[in-house]
Amino acid sequence: MSDAPTAARPQPGMAAGALARVAVLPVGLALRVLDPPMRWLQRAIGVRRMAYVFLLPNFAFFGLFVFLPIGINIVFSVTGGTALFPSERPYVGAEQFAYLFDCGSYLDPSSCREDHFWRGVANTTKFVVFQVTAMVLFSLITALVLNMKIRGRGFFRAVYFFPVLLSPVVVALIWKWILQRDGLLNAAITTLGGQKILFFVDPGWAMFWAVFVSVWAHMGFYTLILLAGLQAIPADLYEAAEMDATPRWRVLTRITLPLLWPNMIVVIVLALIKGAQTFDEVFVLTGGGPGTATLMVVQYIYETGFASQVQNFGLAAAASVVLGLVLFVLTLLQFAAARRKEI
C-alpha cells in the first residue's frame, strides 16, 4: 500500500515522453494522409523523378521570393517612367545604367550626374576597407585569446557572440544613445572635464563610429568561425612545435596563421559581402550623414526607389543590379575559398 503514492507520482521522463507523443501526432497524421497519394505518384513517375517532387516546394518558395524579385528588378532596370507595373513601363534599354555611369571622373563623385550613387560607392568602399580590416584583425585576436586556457573562457565566448543575436536596428539605437550629443559617452567625457564631441556632425567621427559599431555587432560571428578553425588545428602540432623549440611568434606566423588561412579567407570574403550590403545599422545610427559622409550604396538605392518624392524605381533597380553583380563576384570568391579549404 505504501508504494501506491510513489507509483502514482508522474515522472519527469514520462511527462516529456507524453508531450513528445502529442507533438508528433500531427506529423504522424499527415504522413498517414500523404502516404497513399505519394505511393501512387511514385508508381506513376518512378523513384528517380520523386527527388524532383520533394524539391518542388523549396523550388517554388525560392522562385517566388528570390528568382522572381531578381527578374522583376532586372525588368525595372531596363524600363523607365514612374509606373509601378512592368507592363506600363516603357523599355529604355541601358539608359538607366548609362545615367548611373555618366561621370567626368569616377574618382570625383561631384563630376557624376548621379553623384549620390558615386558618393555611396566611395563611402561603401571606404567603409568596407576599414571595416573588413578591423573585423579580421579584432576577430583574430579575440579568437586567439578565447582559444587559450583562460579563466571564464565559456563566459567570454558567450559575451563576444551576444551582439550577433541583436537586431541591427537595436544595435544602432544602443550606440546612438551612447554617442549622441547628450549621450553616455559625452556625459563621461564632460565628467572627466572634457568638451562634448559632436560625433555625428564630424564626417570623420561619423564614419569611424559606423565602422566601430558594425565591427562590434558582427565580430562575434567571425570570431566563432576563426575559433572553430583554431580548434581544428591538432594540439599535437603545437606540441611538436614546442619540441622543435619554436618561439611563440614563429608558432603564430608559421603554424597557426597558415593553418587558419582557409578560415581567414572565408571570414574576409563574408565580411566583404556583408560590408557591401551595409544599410540598416548605419542608416539608423547616422542617417547617412553628416551630409552624405556615411551614405552607403544600399541607402542610396532605398532612398532613390522608395524614400524620395519622385520614386525612381528604374534607377534604383539599375543600381541594385550593379551591386548585385559585385556581390555575385564576391560570392564566387567565397565559393572558391571554401573549395580551397583542404590543405
Added chain:
Amino acid sequence: MAELKLTGARKSFANIDVLHGIDLAVKDGEFVVFVGPSGCGKSTLLRVIAGLENVTSGEVLIDGERVTHLPASERGLAMVFQSYALYPHMSVAKNMAFALENMGLKPAEIQARVARAAAMLRLTDYLDRKPKALSGGQRQRVAIGRAIVRDPKIFLFDEPLSNLDAELRVATRKELAALHAKLGGTMIYVTHDQVEAMTLADRIVVLNAGRIEQVGTPLELYNRPSNAFVAGFIGSPRMNFLPAVVTSDDGTLRLTVGERELELPRTASGLVAGARVTLGIRPEHIDVASDTGMLGATVDLVEQLGGEAFIYASAPGLPQITLRQDGQSQFHRGDAIAIRFAADHLHIFDATTGAALARP
C-alpha cells in the same frame, strides 16, 4: 646522446594520481621501451620526460642536470608522435628543416642535415611533397627524420607504429632497430605491443597503474618475471595461470593443481602446507603427454598457424590452458589429451599479491 634519471616522479591530474613515484635510470645510448596496458601511465611518463607535462613532484635529470622545470623547448629532446604531428602545410624538407631554422643554423648546414637524414630514411625523392601526398609509412619516416636532423640528446617515441598496418609495422620496426644501431642515440619508446618491446629494447620497463612493475632485458622479463602481471603481459600467447595449493614443502614441493598433485624438485621460501599460490607456465612449456598419468584435459579449440599450433584445452577445476605445439597439430576439438608441465619452467606466484615466490 645522454643519460636520463627519474627520481620519485609523480604526476597527478586533478586528484587522480597517474604516476606514483617513478625511479628509473636510462644509460647513454640505451634503447628503453616503456610497455604496459592502456592507461598505465606510459605515455604520461614519456611526456614528463619530454617536458610536455610537469611532474607533480620528483626530479628529472638529463646528463646529471636537473631539467624538472625546464620547458620542452629547452631540454634538447626530440619526439616522434603517434599521429606523426607533421606540419600539413609544409613540404617534407620544410618539416625537417623547421626545428633547425629555430636553432638559427645557416641554410647550407640545414640543407646538408636534411639531405643526410632524407638519404638515411629513403625520403630524398619526396622532399618537395606535402605530408598528405605520402603513405603512412613515409609520414612516419618523415617524423623520424624530423627528430634525427636535430641530433637530440634523447629520442622519444610515443607509440610510433600504432597507426601503421601489420606488414608495415614489422618493416618499420626493423628499420628503427637498424637506425638505433647506426645512430647509437639514447632512445625511449612507448608501446602497448609487447612484441615491439621484446624486439626493439635493450631494456624493457613494464608499467602498471602508474607504477614500474619490473625493469630488465627482454629475456630477463620473459624468463624471470618478478610478478604475475609481468609474466602475463610479456609473452604471446600469455602465460597460463593455474590456482594451486601447497600440500607439503619438505625439500620437494608438492602442489595440488586441479585434480592432480604435482611434485617439484625444489623449494620456495615462505611456503607452508595449505598456502594458496598461482602456478605460471608458458604455452611452450606444456607438452601433450603420451601416458594418461598426467593432467587430463579436453581440447576446446585448435589454432593452426602452419609452423606452430595453439591448443586451448579445459581440465576439471582449472581455467582454460593454452599449449603451443611446433609444426601442425593432429588434435581436434573434443579430443581427450593428457598434458605435462615442464617442471623446470614453472613459476610460482603469491595468489594474493602476485609476487614471484619461485622462479625457474
